[in-house]
Amino acid sequence: MSAEHKEFRIKWGMVIDLDKCTGCGACMVACQAENNLAPTPDASNKKKVMNWLVVYELTNGKAFPAHEVAYLPRPCQQCGTQPCASVCPVVATEKNEEGGIVSQIYPRCIGCRYCMAACPYHARYFNWLDPVWPEGLDKVISPDVSVRPRGVVEKCSFCHHRFMKAKDKARVEKRDIFELEDGEYVTACAEACPNGAIAFGDLLNPGHKVSALAESPHAFRLLARLGTDPQVYYLSRRDWVRAQGDNRLAEEITRG
Amino acid sequence: MLKGKFLPLDSELLPEGSERCSLSKFILWLLPIGLLLLWGLYAAFKVLANGLGVTGLDDYFGFGLWITFDLAVIALGAGAFFTGLLRYILNIDPLKNIINLAVIVGFICYSGAMLILVLDIGQPLRAWFGYWHANVHSMLTEVIFCITCYCAVLVIEYIPLILEQRQLDRIPLIRHLAHNFHVFMPLFAGIGAFLSTFHQGSLGGMYGVMFGRPYAFREGFFIWPWTFFLFVLSAVGSGPLFTVLIASLMEKITGRKLVSWEVKSIMGKIAGTMLSVYIVFKLLDTWWWMTDTLPSRAGLTFDQMFYGWIYGKWLMFLEIIICGLLPCVILLKKSLRERVRLFYAAALLDCLGIVINRYVMTVQTLAQPVLPFDSWATYVPNWVEWAASILVIAYGAFLLSLSYRYLPIFPQEAALNRDCGSLGLPGRGS
Numbered sequence: 153m154s155a156e157h158k159e160f161r162i163k164w165g166m167v168i169d170l171d172k173c174t175g176c177g178a179c180m181v182a183c184q185a186e187n188n189l190a191p192t193p194d195a196s197n198k199k200k201v202m203n204w205l206v207v208y209e210l211t212n213g214k215a216f217p218a219h220e221v222a223y224l225p226r227p228c229q230q231c232g233t234q235p236c237a238s239v240c241p242v243v244a245t246e247k248n249e250e251g252g253i254v255s256q257i258y259p260r261c262i263g264c265r266y267c268m269a270a271c272p273y274h275a276r277y278f279n280w281l282d283p284v285w286p287e288g289l290d291k292v293i294s295p296d297v298s299v300r301p302r303g304v305v306e307k308c309s310f311c312h313h314r315f316m317k318a319k320d321k322a323r324v325e326k327r328d329i330f331e332l333e334d335g336e337y338v339t340a341c342a343e344a345c346p347n348g349a350i351a352f353g354d355l356l357n358p359g360h361k362v363s364a365l366a367e368s369p370h371a372f373r374l375l376a377r378l379g380t381d382p383q384v385y386y387l388s389r390r391d392w393v394r395a396q397g398d399n400r401l402a403e404e405i406t407r408g
Numbered sequence: 409m410l411k412g413k414f415l416p417l418d419s420e421l422l423p424e425g426s427e428r429c430s431l432s433k434f435i436l437w438l439l440p441i442g443l444l445l446l447w448g449l450y451a452a453f454k455v456l457a458n459g460l461g462v463t464g465l466d467d468y469f470g471f472g473l474w475i476t477f478d479l480a481v482i483a484l485g486a487g488a489f490f491t492g493l494l495r496y497i498l499n500i501d502p503l504k505n506i507i508n509l510a511v512i513v514g515f516i517c518y519s520g521a522m523l524i525l526v527l528d529i530g531q532p533l534r535a536w537f538g539y540w541h542a543n544v545h546s547m548l549t550e551v552i553f554c555i556t557c558y559c560a561v562l563v564i565e566y567i568p569l570i571l572e573q574r575q576l577d578r579i580p581l582i583r584h585l586a587h588n589f590h591v592f593m594p595l596f597a598g599i600g601a602f603l604s605t606f607h608q609g610s611l612g613g614m615y616g617v618m619f620g621r622p623y624a625f626r627e628g629f630f631i632w633p634w635t636f637f638l639f640v641l642s643a644v645g646s647g648p649l650f651t652v653l654i655a656s657l658m659e660k661i662t663g664r665k666l667v668s669w670e671v672k673s674i675m676g677k678i679a680g681t682m683l684s685v686y687i688v689f690k691l692l693d694t695w696w697w698m699t700d701t702l703p704s705r706a707g708l709t710f711d712q713m714f715y716g717w718i719y720g721k722w723l724m725f726l727e728i729i730i731c732g733l734l735p736c737v738i739l740l741k742k743s744l745r746e747r748v749r750l751f752y753a754a755a756l757l758d759c760l761g762i763v764i765n766r767y768v769m770t771v772q773t774l775a776q777p778v779l780p781f782d783s784w785a786t787y788v789p790n791w792v793e794w795a796a797s798i799l800v801i802a803y804g805a806f807l808l809s810l811s812y813r814y815l816p817i818f819p820q821e822a823a824l825n826r827d828c829g830s831l832g833l834p835g836r837g838s
Binding site: 155156197199200208209210224235238239240241242243244260261262263264265266268269270271272273274276277278279280281282301302303304305374375377378379380395396397398399400401404 | 712
């Protein structure tokens with residue numbers, strides 16, 4: 153059964169400039185702190201570590217001195233046609249709210265992990281064990297984000313609680329909640345990036361700079377040909393970086 | 409029981425006209441099975457008490473040995489619904505001699521799969537959400553519906569076998585109840601065939617719909633990807649032979665003849681026919697996936713779907729040619745099928761092929777890197793996953809042992825062993 157394509161009046165999106173990213177990992181740390189991700193006691197097995205946002209290292213595969221690297225932060229791509237939501241047997245994840253953020257309903261998730269199998273971006277994570285905060289660290293748990301028990305899947309929510317706060321503020325000021333100013337709602341990773349590599353805003357609002365950035369000739373999306381229609385765009389002026397955004401057949405590669 | 413012969417302590421409970429080993433020997437047989445059961449239960453306890461972190465599963469391999477095991481036993485347990493369909497709906501009469509065993513094996517497979525699923529889902533207490541918050545667009549919802557309903561059908565089919573136990577059968581009410589169950593059995597066989605077809609298909613559909621996973625993704629017909637039909641066909645092409653293999657294994661262990669060669673041969677012929685239909689479509693599907701779906705939808709080549717030895721092309725060759733085409737030829741050609749060793753080799757290969765298919769669809773799908781800058785991932789199940797899987801096998805052996813000893817499940821047993829006795833063949837077992 154094919155997945156349903158969802159469109160909204162507002163489309164929260166992210167544009168990440170890979171030429172500005174140094175791979176410092178501040179976005180990952182900010183995300184962990186903001187979203188109450190418990191520290192992993194043994195983080196040696198990277199496939200069992202909880203990170204809603206992961207920074208991948210890309211290389212051009214050439215030897216020194218032609219060797220180049222790039223860093224690619226990967227949050228949930230908030231796909232327009234989600235491989236994950238359509239397969240969830242209990243509607244624990246869906247995209248049906250203005251803004252187009254793919255939700256995750258922790259109290260409803262049964263932990264079957266079918267969504268994880270279906271997501272080609274590895275953007276979904278499972279709570280393999282009970283989350284434990286070391287003595288004292290529990291005092292920094294944010295009251296804005298619910299903590300998750302073991303046995304459920306979780307993922308990047310584009311800091312959805314910040315969206316709710318921005319909407320509350322607009323309501324109090326008697327403004328249209330669907331006409332938020334650029335920068336009024338940004339994710340923790342975008343805020344923390346020291347190089348300003350991560351831009352966040354409404355992709356459909358010409359007043360938000362992401363709408364222009366996404367149209368850049370240097371912009372691309374990960375695995376776009378699979379038809380997932382992600383709301384996360386990447387920018388790079390380097391051909392070899394853009395070439396790694398999708399799988400291409402030998403005859404399709406003309407440059408880079 | 410023959411006069412003057414040794415009678416087991418529980419002889420009054422044994423099926424009429426049958427011969428069984430002593431009770432102490434039977435208990436001795438159950439002992440190692442019990443130990444394996446305890447080991448598996450300990451693993452199950454570890455998972456339920458501490459969480460799935462104690463397994464070898466990780467964020468790349470959310471599905472692993474357990475899902476492979478579930479899909480394999482559900483496919484191999486298809487002997488129950490398919491034999492039921494042939495026996496009760498299509499009236500292939502000789503199959504009445506193996507249908508009871510097919511039902512028990514089916515029940516073991518399905519209840520065992522559900523037991524594993526209880527461990528495999530992160531929140532087992534929320535399992536009922538599949539009904540309460542059902543997402544009708546998900547193939548897994550259909551699987552949850554059909555597996556639970558079909559397991560209930562198998563319980564209904566198993567009950568009359570239990571009611572026919574020698575002492576229970578003496579009670580008129582129970583005897584009539586068992587009789588009436590049998591009268592309605594075609595109805596349950598029909599429901600079972602319907603439910604089973606759909607969930608076998610949905611299990612295949614689960615993989616085929618994953619458009620983000622090029623190894624598994626398939627185009628299809630209407631809402632069903634081709635894997636939907638392939639999983640149904642492969643299940644009916646192997647399930648009946650798995651039942652035959654279990655019957656033959658029981659004959660080896662007990663030293664008694666339980667099912668006639670004629671019945672086994674019919675099962676082999678039917679499974680071989682279904683397997684040949686499956687293999688034709690599997691070859692077509694693989695060709696279309698290789699030449700169209702993969703390059704056009706994912707921008708990937710056939711070669712990129714394989715890696716090293718562990719995820720090599722040899723697995724596909726083994727699955728489709730050695731464990732697919734070869735058993736087809738043996739099972740369809742009468743002169744080959746009638747040669748006992750070849751027949752059993754074909755049955756084993758057939759079942760192995762289906763297990764490999766379920767394995768690659770589960771594990772290789774997840775191991776293949778879709779992101780161009782990612783690399784192949786490997787997965788090794790740990791002892792907890794093995795122990796829980798062995799728990800199901802031990803549970804099956806336990807249930808089969810009890811059913812064989814105390815229930816009249818093989819209608820031909822008395823007649824076949826009377827002949828054997830006159831020929832001087834072994835005639836007493838556990």
